[in-house]
Amino acid sequence: MITISNVGQFRMELNKILEEIDKRLFLIVSDEIYFLNSFVKSFKKIVPNEFKDFNEYTLFADEIKFQDLILKSSNFPLMGSKQVFFIKNSSKFSKDFELHLSKLLSTNPNSILVFLSSDTALLKKKKIINFFDNNGVSISFKKIYENQISSWIVDIARTHEINLSPKSCYLISEICGNNLSLIDNEFSKLKLNLNSNNEVDEEVILETFGINKEYNIFELQNYYGKRELKKVIEISEYFSGNNKNYPIQLVLASLYSYYQKIFQIQSLKNQSKSLISKETGINPYFLDQFMFSAQKINMKESVRILDTIKKFDLKSKGIEGINDDSSLLKQLALQILT
Structure with a gap:
């Protein structure tokens, strides 16, 4: 199985599709729809535009029987040299795969079958994965980290x-x-x-x-880093009054991620900027800004702030007492910056 973990590998595998035209059985599994759609776009390049109405099919595993798919893909292309079948929701074929995998080998040599699934549980079906590895291509994706x-x-x-x-x-x-x-x-x-x-x-x-130029998450983090309480409260109150666009859990998650990076920088004291940027994932363009904020507090204070944000996250979910969301962000600002 090919497991894609970065942009370079992703682009390489997309480009290989047109090069590996001899392979005709593909299984692509990802809970990120963008990845599935990107591979569909690449496979669509196989069939010329003038033949798409005849040689390109989009099917759904919960709407077609496995046997009907086999029969349909066993026919010769109506026009041109290749026909492509996109089978979405392919996890619905799990039982059929287990029982009738070999029938896929009997389909027409000019038929390319692309099975697409957003259900990653399919990756645990070793018999299915091994079949595609031996007779075609199977592709999965690693989780994208921050x-x-x-x-x-x-x-x-x-x-x-x-x-x-x-x-x-x-x-x-x-x-x-x-x-x-x-x-x-x-x-x-x-x-x-x-x-x-x-x-x-x-x-x-x-x-x-649809983001306010003055009141957004980037500016909130920026003023937290500068420890400017007045501006933090101002933005927090704006967020609280517009919680549809700025759900409190999203804001808290963003602040937690921000202070995690501050803590990482503090733990990498005396290291080069290039190493800090690599280890923390901070774009070099913003690194000086983060490093300046990291000097404003010590590691002990960073740990306290992270713990405080965790507690407020529980409060926002009603786990630690009942709280009015409209005042939580202001309370958080006061606890962190005073």
Whole structure:
């Protein structure tokens, strides 16, 4: 099985599809829809546009019988040399796979079958995985960690011919997290607001994502780092009054991640900036800002702040007493900065 863990490997495997046209059985499993859709786009290049109506099929495993798929893919292409079958929700075929895998080998040699599944439980079916490894290709994906997000965002931006500034990349990661499908969709919207050199500046990001220029998570972190209580409370109150756009759990998770990085920097004292950037996943563009904030408090204080954020997260979920969400962020600011 091919397990994709980074952008470079992802692009390499996408490009290999057209090179490995001799292989015709593919199993692609990921709970990130963006990955599945990207492979579909690559496979779609196999069938010329003029033949797509005849030789390209999108089927759903919960709507078609396995035997009917075998019969359909055993026919010759109506026109052209290849026909491609996309079978979505393929985990629904788990039992059929277990019993009738060998029947896939009897399909027409000019048929390419691409089984797509967002159910990662399918990866535990060793018999199925081994079959695709021996007779075709199976692909899975490693979890995307926080320090990898920026590279994926930049890569997706490039597919839309968009140039990102470091701050814009950071804003997108804070807003969307590792939801690559959402990021891809937002870039489609961004294309409508691009300036002449295709660079997405902060204003375009804010406009497209509906974020207030002064009151956003990036600015909240910035003022926490500077320990400017008045501005932190001001932004916190704005968030509390707009909790649909800024759910308290999202804000708390962002602050926790921010102070985790502060703690990591403190634990890497006297190390080079390049090493700190690599270990923490902080873009070098923002590293000085983080390092400045790390000097404002000591490690003991960082641990206290992380513990405080955890407690407020429990409060926001009603686990540690009943609290009014509208005042929690203000209370948090007072506990951290006073």
